[in-house]
Amino acid sequence: MKNSTPIKRLSLIASGVALSTCVLAVDRANAQPIVLDFEGLQNFEEILDFYNNGTGSQGSSGINYGVSFSPNSLAIVQGAPGSNIGGLPSPVTAAFFLSGAANTMNVARGFETGLSFFYSAVNNPGFVTIYDGLDGTGNVLATINLPTTPNGGGDPACNFNNFCPFVPVGVTFNGIAKSVDFGGSVNQIGFDNIEITLVSRTTVPEPASVLGLLAIGALGAGSALTRKLLK
Known part of the structure; x- marks a missing residue:
């Protein structure tokens, strides 16, 4: 019977290690992919905090992802007066801008791995720049030059809208991004279905912290075993 004690102790410590490993695995799994399709916004409405627990300039509200847009970021709705878009990946709303060189998306929580979207730029090229700071500041993590796209003005499938289709x-990139400039010529480029992966809300413990947790777990297991033996 004396030889069984070390086996029990090892079993308890191994259980603690397995539990810690599970916690870390769940933490990494909390990364959240989202798609911003701008549905629910009104024509020419400023996007603002539509995705940030607030509203657009006309009171429209969406899911709270912690994502906000600069005041020059506007929604445009297919078929609405003044709209000339078609072939969207998810009808009927896209984003564009009427002032400045770009509209800016801020993600306070940060996003990682990559960025994907659809765009239409019939007459002039555009660009997208990803930063690790808010409001287009900090280090540049990636830049994409966007060539002009097909003009669907003569295509019945585009319902004769010039800014059609939208191209994926x-x-x-490496690192954690906090903002993106979606740029080009004013009133000459539209964006839709912006997809990002938000970073986990839970901070992954540093290696030293993990070792500390494991040590505490091992000591707790050993203390429990000692108390049991003394009874």
């Missing part, structure tokens, strides 16, 4: 683009 994607880029990968």
